[in-house]
Amino acid sequence: MNLKNLSDLLGLSQTTVSRALNDYPEVSEATRARVKAAAIKHHYRANTRAKSLATGRSMAIGHVIPISTRHEIVNPIFADFIAGAGEVYSRNQHDMLLSVVPDVEEERTYRELAAKASVDGVIVHGPRPNDPRIPLLKSLGIPFVVHGRASDGDTDYSWVDVNNRRSFERAANFLFDLGHRRLALINGLEFMDFAKRRKEGFLAAHAARGVAANPALMVTGEMTEDFGFRAAGAMLARPDAPTAFIVSSMIMAIGVRRAISDARLKLGRDISVIIHDDALSYLPNGADIPIFTATKSSVHEAGKLCAQMLLDIINAGDRTPRHTLLETELTVGESTGPA
Amino acid sequence: MNLKNLSDLLGLSQTTVSRALNDYPEVSEATRARVKAAAIKHHYRANTRAKSLATGRSMAIGHVIPISTRHEIVNPIFADFIAGAGEVYSRNQHDMLLSVVPDVEEERTYRELAAKASVDGVIVHGPRPNDPRIPLLKSLGIPFVVHGRASDGDTDYSWVDVNNRRSFERAANFLFDLGHRRLALINGLEFMDFAKRRKEGFLAAHAARGVAANPALMVTGEMTEDFGFRAAGAMLARPDAPTAFIVSSMIMAIGVRRAISDARLKLGRDISVIIHDDALSYLPNGADIPIFTATKSSVHEAGKLCAQMLLDIINAGDRTPRHTLLETELTVGESTGPA
DNA sequence: TGCCAAATTGAAAGCGCTTTGAATATGAAC
DNA sequence: GTTCATATTCAAAGCGCTTTCAATTTGGCA
Numbered sequence: 238m239n240l241k242n243l244s245d246l247l248g249l250s251q252t253t254v255s256r257a258l259n260d261y262p263e264v265s266e267a268t269r270a271r272v273k274a275a276a277i278k279h280h281y282r283a284n285t286r287a288k289s290l291a292t293g294r295s296m297a298i299g300h301v302i303p304i305s306t307r308h309e310i311v312n313p314i315f316a317d318f319i320a321g322a323g324e325v326y327s328r329n330q331h332d333m334l335l336s337v338v339p340d341v342e343e344e345r346t347y348r349e350l351a352a353k354a355s356v357d358g359v360i361v362h363g364p365r366p367n368d369p370r371i372p373l374l375k376s377l378g379i380p381f382v383v384h385g386r387a388s389d390g391d392t393d394y395s396w397v398d399v400n401n402r403r404s405f406e407r408a409a410n411f412l413f414d415l416g417h418r419r420l421a422l423i424n425g426l427e428f429m430d431f432a433k434r435r436k437e438g439f440l441a442a443h444a445a446r447g448v449a450a451n452p453a454l455m456v457t458g459e460m461t462e463d464f465g466f467r468a469a470g471a472m473l474a475r476p477d478a479p480t481a482f483i484v485s486s487m488i489m490a491i492g493v494r495r496a497i498s499d500a501r502l503k504l505g506r507d508i509s510v511i512i513h514d515d516a517l518s519y520l521p522n523g524a525d526i527p528i529f530t531a532t533k534s535s536v537h538e539a540g541k542l543c544a545q546m547l548l549d550i551i552n553a554g555d556r557t558p559r560h561t562l563l564e565t566e567l568t569v570g571e572s573t574g575p576a
Numbered sequence: 577m578n579l580k581n582l583s584d585l586l587g588l589s590q591t592t593v594s595r596a597l598n599d600y601p602e603v604s605e606a607t608r609a610r611v612k613a614a615a616i617k618h619h620y621r622a623n624t625r626a627k628s629l630a631t632g633r634s635m636a637i638g639h640v641i642p643i644s645t646r647h648e649i650v651n652p653i654f655a656d657f658i659a660g661a662g663e664v665y666s667r668n669q670h671d672m673l674l675s676v677v678p679d680v681e682e683e684r685t686y687r688e689l690a691a692k693a694s695v696d697g698v699i700v701h702g703p704r705p706n707d708p709r710i711p712l713l714k715s716l717g718i719p720f721v722v723h724g725r726a727s728d729g730d731t732d733y734s735w736v737d738v739n740n741r742r743s744f745e746r747a748a749n750f751l752f753d754l755g756h757r758r759l760a761l762i763n764g765l766e767f768m769d770f771a772k773r774r775k776e777g778f779l780a781a782h783a784a785r786g787v788a789a790n791p792a793l794m795v796t797g798e799m800t801e802d803f804g805f806r807a808a809g810a811m812l813a814r815p816d817a818p819t820a821f822i823v824s825s826m827i828m829a830i831g832v833r834r835a836i837s838d839a840r841l842k843l844g845r846d847i848s849v850i851i852h853d854d855a856l857s858y859l860p861n862g863a864d865i866p867i868f869t870a871t872k873s874s875v876h877e878a879g880k881l882c883a884q885m886l887l888d889i890i891n892a893g894d895r896t897p898r899h900t901l902l903e904t905e906l907t908v909g910e911s912t913g914p915a
Numbered sequence: 916t917g918c919c920a921a922a923t924t925g926a927a928a929g930c931g932c933t934t935t936g937a938a939t940a941t942g943a944a945c
Numbered sequence: 946g947t948t949c950a951t952a953t954t955c956a957a958a959g960c961g962c963t964t965t966c967a968a969t970t971t972g973g974c975a
Contacts, residue, residue: 588954588955589954589955589956590955590956591954591955591956591957592953592954592955595954602952602953602954603953603954604952604953604954607953607954626960628960629959629960629961629962630959630960631960632960693961
């Protein structure tokens with residue numbers, strides 16, 4: 238069933254039928270009702286490709302998911318973020334186009350998306366300091382929103398980010414207030430911007446208290462359970478073992494917990510742990526009382542915000558950058574206690 | 577830069593340029609080379625919408641991700657599956673169209689995808705027994721592949737699935753062989769087909785050994801850490817506590833491990849655990865020696881297989897169903913021992 | 916009754932590509 | 946030098962929609 242069939246059926250021109258369905262005013266209410274009824278009855282839906290060819294808008298948003306050729310890991314945050322964004326797209330009749338590409342081909346992918354005109358805008362995932370994608374997208378003229386920020390370089394673009402620096406500074410201060418002095422940081426890979434900012438916050442808190450941060454207690458790595466386990470295990474074996482950990486993700490923290498329990502220590506009593514909690518739907522931080530004391534910020538919500546911001550930008554047609562900086566919630570759980 | 581511009585530039589007709597780029601034989605090698613060079617030089621890529629309007633193929637595959645209105649959870653398996661499928665699509669110049677929709681609107685979404693002709697085929701996620709989507713997609717005439725199977729009802733469709741029944745039967749037998757008699761099953765929600773099959777396998781092993789399965793030791797629920805923790809905690813507190821657990825996912829098992837350690841028991845010595853390991857990239861089952869004894873099957877691989885099967889079906893044009901049944905690998909880790 | 920503005924409808928062009936059918940150029944065979 | 950098959954190129958139609966511009970109808974008012 239296409240427009241021609243439908244209009245023939247109704248004895249109307251394609252013009253009128255198209256206008257009736259798209260709520261143009263120059264169509265009588267009587268015909269509009271008749272047309273809409275017929276459209277529903279015959280399950281008519283405008284062919285997306287034809288429609289977007291005619292209008293010049295694809296009604297689709299692109300997400301380019303780079304698969305690291307070195308690390309072969311899929312960001313576990315991804316599912317919840319996508320789900321959040323997807324909800325917004327569905328509600329606004331947009332499609333989501335996902336490209337999973339080896340990171341080395343990322344630039345080519347963006348260029349193709351632009352040239353093939355298959356999306357109206359893109360979300361940029363996992364920004365790195367001085368990220369080359371930002372100038373690229375600007376030069377291509379595609380509207381985009383970055384989930385996170387890329388420090389250094391051009392900062393004149395739209396983003397939604399968590400205040401990672403402040404968040405980790407607060408976490409460190411919380412531990413200092415409990416009397417801890419030997420804090421460990423188990424962070425994500427440092428070429429990711431968020432990890433860099435978290436470390437800065439961690440160090441800033443140390444500086445403010447006049448406590449020297451021990452480089453041996455600051456590690457960065459893949460955000461896996463296994464890495465958390467090894468890193469924490471190694472640190473706990475040191476003579477200058479930390480009394481508290483700040484951990485960049487729930488998944489890593491699960492490994493940290495395993496290391497702590499393997500070392501026959503009790504979480505919250507012998508050792509304190511604060512995590513950053515992305516509020517992943519399948520890893521809730523306890524039901525009533527949080528298992529971990531955490532700086533919490535829902536990545537599902539971030540997905541929604543990014544998507545909404547991008548749609549707003551596209552609709553507004555005005556390209557002045559927008560920013561949303563989310564503060565985390567510091568929720569106290571059972572994993573922290575006095576030193 | 578569009579086809580017209582490019583052909584004007586070259587002093588050729590659009591026909592010839594199009595043919596040159598699409599490797600049609602009736603174009604001289606000299607012109608083909610000239611055209612291809614110019615295309616690269618001017619970053620020309622055919623507009624997807626125009627192309628698919630002309631060819632009738634959208635070169636896109638749809639994935640409908642239902643968000644349960646009740647459970648609000650995103651399947652953690654999702655990211656790795658999508659990454660696997662996405663790799664295959666990229667390699668074959670296909671796009672992936674993701675629709676995140678409340679489960680109640682799923683039917684409407686499939687109908688729209690069909691009517692709007694925005695995809696050439698779809699992957700069906702999370703089949704349930706007697707799943708209504710299968711007859712629906714058949715009636716709509718869209719090629720599709722199911723990740724998993726829907727027992728009961730029409731079985732005449734293409735799928736890629738793990739042999740869940742056999743897998744859990746083997747796991748139970750492995751524990752029986754170690755001398756365990758009181759086995760617990762911590763399973764996914766039973767309206768999911770895979771969970772149903774796993775339970776069948778669990779029960780089949782019991783029946784074969786003449787051991788009565790204790791209904792109190794078989795639970796189903798959300799696949800979260802928290803559910804695993806609570807379920808295992810409650811069971812361990814019983815007078816007829818299990819000596820071994822079979823757990824349907826790594827994430828649940830992490831909760832089980834927490835419950836075990838809270839009960840001051842040692843995993844692998846006091847209590848055995850076998851998990852089903854989907855080999856999620858961010859939750860590796862230990863680095864050298866597996867933490868958990870597991871029935872393992874990579875969901876990333878399953879994503880690739882589903883995608884490849886669907887593309888094959890679309891290209892073959894032949895609609896006879898194909899099936900791939902994957903056997904799991906039973907790898908012995910440190911979480912099991914004699915009763 | 917006649918006139919003009921407003922309301923309503925339609926024909927046709929165009930979005931950027933593929934593909935059919937026709938036209939032209941080339942070259943081998945006579 | 947023709948002739949005809951083959952190789953190469955092109956003009957134009959068509960994919961299903963939107964939108965411009967033109968045509969028609971309607972109704973208010975003098």
